[in-house]
Amino acid sequence: MRIVLGVTGGIAGYKAALLLRLFTESGHDVTVVPTSAALEFVGAPTWEALSGKPVQTGVFENVHAVPHVKLGQSADLVVVAPATADLLAKAACGMANDLLTNTLLTARCPVVMAPAMHTEMWLHPATQANVATLRERGVTIVEPASGRLTGADTGPGRLPDPDVIYEAALAAAASGTRRDGAEKVPVAREQGPLAGRTVLVTAGGTREAIDPVRYLGNRSSGKMGFAIAAAAADLGAKVTLVTTATPPADVASRVDVVMVESARAMREKVLEAEPDLLVMAAAVADFRPGEVATSKIKKTHGPGDDSAPVITLVRNPDILAEAVAQRDAKADSEARRRVIVGFAAETGDADGDVLFHARAKLARKGCDVLVANEVGDGVTFGQDESTAHLLRADSDEVVTVGPAPKSHIAAAVVDLAASIFTTQ
Ligand code: CTP
Numbered sequence: 035m036r037i038v039l040g041v042t043g044g045i046a047g048y049k050a051a052l053l054l055r056l057f058t059e060s061g062h063d064v065t066v067v068p069t070s071a072a073l074e075f076v077g078a079p080t081w082e083a084l085s086g087k088p089v090q091t092g093v094f095e096n097v098h099a100v101p102h103v104k105l106g107q108s109a110d111l112v113v114v115a116p117a118t119a120d121l122l123a124k125a126a127c128g129m130a131n132d133l134l135t136n137t138l139l140t141a142r143c144p145v146v147m148a149p150a151m152h153t154e155m156w157l158h159p160a161t162q163a164n165v166a167t168l169r170e171r172g173v174t175i176v177e178p179a180s181g182r183l184t185g186a187d188t189g190p191g192r193l194p195d196p197d198v199i200y201e202a203a204l205a206a207a208a209s210g211t212r213r214d215g216a217e218k219v220p221v222a223r224e225q226g227p228l229a230g231r232t233v234l235v236t237a238g239g240t241r242e243a244i245d246p247v248r249y250l251g252n253r254s255s256g257k258m259g260f261a262i263a264a265a266a267a268d269l270g271a272k273v274t275l276v277t278t279a280t281p282p283a284d285v286a287s288r289v290d291v292v293m294v295e296s297a298r299a300m301r302e303k304v305l306e307a308e309p310d311l312l313v314m315a316a317a318v319a320d321f322r323p324g325e326v327a328t329s330k331i332k333k334t335h336g337p338g339d340d341s342a343p344v345i346t347l348v349r350n351p352d353i354l355a356e357a358v359a360q361r362d363a364k365a366d367s368e369a370r371r372r373v374i375v376g377f378a379a380e381t382g383d384a385d386g387d388v389l390f391h392a393r394a395k396l397a398r399k400g401c402d403v404l405v406a407n408e409v410g411d412g413v414t415f416g417q418d419e420s421t422a423h424l425l426r427a428d429s430d431e432v433v434t435v436g437p438a439p440k441s442h443i444a445a446a447v448v449d450l451a452a453s454i455f456t457t458q
Contacts, residue, residue: 035207035284036268036441037064038105038141040114040134041081042121043071045184046150046193050115051076053196054084057203063441065105067091067134069121086439093133102133106140107226108268108445111207114138115176116150116193119161125173126164144206148176148199153189174206226270227452233271234309235263235289236316236353238278240297244345245327249295254317258377258407258420260285261444262313268445269452271311276303278316297322297350304353305360311451313375314354314401321347358400373454375447376401379409389423389432396425402454403427405447424450 037057041050047068057064066081070091081089093102106112114121114134121134125147130136138145147168155161156178165175176199179192193199237259239252256279263275264285273289275281278300281291294300297318304312324346331343354376361372378395380388392406406423421436422443435446 035062035110036108037062037203038109038112038137039064039066039085040112040117040121040137041066041068041072041076042114042116042118042134043069043074044116044118044150044193045075046116047072047075049193049196051080051084053113053115053199054081056196056200058085063439065089065109067105067137069132069134071118071120087442090133093136102130102136103140105133106137107142109137109141109143110268111143111203112137112141112145113148113199113203114146115148115199117147119149119151119155119158119164122147122149122161122164122168126167144174145172146174146176146199146203146206148193148202149178149191150193151178151191152183153187153191156191174202176202226268227456228266228311228448229270231271231310231455232307233263233266233273233311233313234276234304234307235259235266235273235313236276236300236304236318237263237281239317240278240300240319240350241295242319242322242350243296243326244323245329245331247330250319250321250323252317252319255279256281256316258440258444259313259315261440262315262447263289265441265444265448266311266313269448274303274307274309276300276316297353301351301353301356304357308360308372310371310455311373311375312357313377313447313451314357315377315405317379318353319350320352322350324348352399354399354401362400371455371458373403373451374401375403375405375451378404378406380406381408381410389425392423392425396427401427403447403450405443422447426450426454 039054041047054064064085065087066085066089068081068089068091078089090096124135125138128139130139169175176194178190179194180190181192182188183191238256239254241249241251243249256277259277260281263273267273267288274292275289276292276294278295292303294303358374376399378392380391382388388406388408392404396404404425408421419437419439424433435443
């Protein structure tokens, strides 16, 4: 899940660092949005080190990425812990004077707030009225605990333990919808830039049968394809994931999953679908055994036989190149508007660096975008982080993302593809 963790200016901010760890250690992609007051208590380096991402409090940094809109739109869950009386008041009024309050206004996902403040502030009718308003709009409020506060005083107002907020947050996310005003707003982003578009993503390494029990395969885990499929669903697309590897439940629940094994089976699914956006993230085997034995190949054929079979390989179809040819052969403008993204795992060599080979492959394959991953020494395959260069056929500009979690690279790839639709 993509989680935005809002942190506001309270002494309990240090507990949010533990909450952040719970989220990241369970595999979630967390962007921390502290308010400027929050940074008086726990500094930006803590949030950046624990989340693996830069943090920003205002809306005038990093403006080209439009974070004041995008963060909320693409979040699956927003959690504010601790939520001060000030934040509750701003959220109840719909104010938007920093990144966190902007994010709260653009989010259509479940929102959870864990208030923490002194008892008098918590019990004040103004705070209670704001909390009631937020609840009425579907925000989940995690009640403050009673106990020792910052000084010697005790009473309700303590931030609950991080695991209590963690459980409440996951339960709110699982509930799937939030009330926003009088209307139930579904989590699916019908308004997203890919709303109404069909997207097909391939993922995983193909398996090329040798006999009924053996195959030739490769090390691809499918993680990049899963992240792309999730990112496209985030932007409102109808996504089909054609994959050799089983996707995690939070991806499978939001896309149509088609399991395949071989390159030829994958090719059939891709060519029959003709999606608006095709992303070939799969590691497709270039070769397969020419003959597939119909029964298991035996080690020996009798005493003294220590021979080994010779497997002759034949070329597999190049699915990406065929999909480009299929699109380009169609004269209708609908087909020309389709966008095709290829991937390349590249290393530099004596002929040129990664970008040199990537540019050549982009031209050879004829796709609109090529995502070049730097590989070698265990980099990329099966890892959660990688570095990718995004090359476009219609521009010399290269966008480099990373080293970053695959979910970030996926979001950048899908954003780029969506921008091609909007400029067509
Ligand atoms: N691909 C494909 N069908 C194949 C092989 C690859 O559709 N038979 C797609 C991959 O999914 C990827 C892109 O083509 O999106 C690039 O794959 P890659 O193996 O790097 O390309 P090749 O043309 O095989 O180049 P190389 O000689 O570098 O392996």
